[in-house]
Amino acid sequence: MFRVTGSGTCDRERLTRRSFVEAGVLGLGGLTLADLLACRTAGANSASVDRSSDTSVILVWMSGGPGHHETWDPKPDAVAQYRGPFGTISTAVDGIQFSETCPEQAKIADRLAILRTVNHGSGDHTKGNHWMLTGFEGPDFNKPDNKIQRRPALGSVASALRGPNVKGMPAYAAAPHLRGGTDNIFHYATYLGGAHNPFITNSDPNEADFQVRDLSLSSGLTFDRLEDRRSLLTSIDDYRRRADVGMSDMSGQQQAAFNLLTSAAVRDAFDVSHEPDSLRDNYGRHTFGQSALLARRLVERGVTFVTVNTQPWDHHGTANRLPTEQGARELIPPVDRAIAALIRDLIDRGLYEKTLVVAMGEFGRTPKMNSAGGRDHWGHTFSVLLAGGRFRMGQTVGTSDPHGAYVSDRPLHPEDVAATVYHHLGIDARATAIPDRIGRPRYLVERGEVIRELL
Numbered sequence: 001m002f003r004v005t006g007s008g009t010c011d012r013e014r015l016t017r018r019s020f021v022e023a024g025v026l027g028l029g030g031l032t033l034a035d036l037l038a039c040r041t042a043g044a045n046s047a048s049v050d051r052s053s054d055t056s057v058i059l060v061w062m063s064g065g066p067g068h069h070e071t072w073d074p075k076p077d078a079v080a081q082y083r084g085p086f087g088t089i090s091t092a093v094d095g096i097q098f099s100e101t102c103p104e105q106a107k108i109a110d111r112l113a114i115l116r117t118v119n120h121g122s123g124d125h126t127k128g129n130h131w132m133l134t135g136f137e138g139p140d141f142n143k144p145d146n147k148i149q150r151r152p153a154l155g156s157v158a159s160a161l162r163g164p165n166v167k168g169m170p171a172y173a174a175a176p177h178l179r180g181g182t183d184n185i186f187h188y189a190t191y192l193g194g195a196h197n198p199f200i201t202n203s204d205p206n207e208a209d210f211q212v213r214d215l216s217l218s219s220g221l222t223f224d225r226l227e228d229r230r231s232l233l234t235s236i237d238d239y240r241r242r243a244d245v246g247m248s249d250m251s252g253q254q255q256a257a258f259n260l261l262t263s264a265a266v267r268d269a270f271d272v273s274h275e276p277d278s279l280r281d282n283y284g285r286h287t288f289g290q291s292a293l294l295a296r297r298l299v300e301r302g303v304t305f306v307t308v309n310t311q312p313w314d315h316h317g318t319a320n321r322l323p324t325e326q327g328a329r330e331l332i333p334p335v336d337r338a339i340a341a342l343i344r345d346l347i348d349r350g351l352y353e354k355t356l357v358v359a360m361g362e363f364g365r366t367p368k369m370n371s372a373g374g375r376d377h378w379g380h381t382f383s384v385l386l387a388g389g390r391f392r393m394g395q396t397v398g399t400s401d402p403h404g405a406y407v408s409d410r411p412l413h414p415e416d417v418a419a420t421v422y423h424h425l426g427i428d429a430r431a432t433a434i435p436d437r438i439g440r441p442r443y444l445v446e447r448g449e450v451i452r453e454l455l
Contacts, residue, residue, distance in 0.1 A: 052426075060359035062360060112393055115385075118382055134149075174308075201213070275293060289337065364378045398411065
């Protein structure tokens with residue numbers, strides 16, 4: 001059933017605590033629980049990651065929750081209170097319709113797959129944000145721990161297990177920032193360590209003087225002086241790390257920051273001004289459009305995972321939020337254009353099969369419009385867009401009911417989405433565990449499966 005080798009690993013297909021108890025080796029005279037946990041982690045990680053893979057992911061993060069009725073799952077036959085203010089258009093795939101707000105994506109629907117029945121049942125921004133970014137339920141907004149991330153974000157896992165596709169590039173990056181939206185706070189590495197947090201541009205690629213803040217030197221600071229400071233910091237860190245193991249995170253961040261700052265290749269990767277004006281126009285001369293173009297430049301040059309943060313989507317018409325119609329008219333057309341331009345660009349550059357584009361938020365919107373002309377929070381069914389990645393495109397997966405309220409067929413869980421993303425990256429999420437801060441093995445997914453219709 002298993003074998004403990006000299007290196008402390010276990011050779012097994014699936015190891016459980018019960019199997020050790022049945023074998024009579026857990027406890028006195030055999031393995032301790034700590035030995036078991038270490039064994040599970042080592043065994044789970046063996047041969048579960050294809051480190052030769054050169055695939056990448058671009059996550060279009062739509063914080064606040066885009067309305068599925070207004071994007072990829074319209075309900076044209078419903079009454080007005082459910083149908084909403086927009087009509088429906090045909091797409092490049094017979095039988096698939098999108099909202100009229102998405103004409104550019106409709107033209108390339110044969111290159112898209114829409115998951116129409118993702119659900120977790122919660123209308124809590126905090127829970128939903130954590131659920132979709134990590135695969136696991138997050139803290140309750142009303143609880144004291146509502147800002148504590150429990151599991152690492154997908155991008156941080158990619159950084160830790162795959163690293164960058166080109167040496168010297170960051171493995172995980174974000175543009176233009178990770179601010180804005182509601183509870184947009186779970187993009188980070190937690191127990192994987194600070195070195196696997198995203199490198200964030202924190203500046204607008206649409207600005208004429210766009211410059212990544214952390215890739216420029218302060219006035220009067222030369223690279224020689226920077227090297228001197230680095231040597232001093234290294235010495236100090238070595239001393240402090242012996243007294244405080246928590247410093248290892250900071251040391252990793254400092255090392256990564258220095259490597260990025262001194263790399264001409266990295267600075268070039270972030271320079272969207274090298275792109276032709278006509279291509280920049282195709283993406284749209286706005287923050288999201290140019291951030292999506294930057295994401296393409298980054299994956300083309302070796303970044304494994306890029307998150308592109310959009311404007312907030314919390315359009316419920318109350319509490320100083322935009323009503324659905326106004327919010328959709330302002331936000332959806334530029335995002336529609338940029339996503340379509342990104343996918344066409346990936347195709348033209350031979351990057352489409354290597355790159356998986358994922359567009360999603362933390363949940364959808366209520367099927368029924370409220371009295372303020374908005375849709376409220378809804379986690380019982382919502383849509384996620386996928387493109388590329390050698391998956392089967394030109395389809396929808398799952399069917400929501402005629403009001404877009406609940407799943408009629410083929411429910412999909414956030415863990416299924418996570419498992420599919422990891423599969424594209426060459427990571428077997430069901431067989432891979434990473435120890436948390438106290439050494440417990442945490443599997444990347446516990447019940448999720450790669451979405452079979454895509455394979």
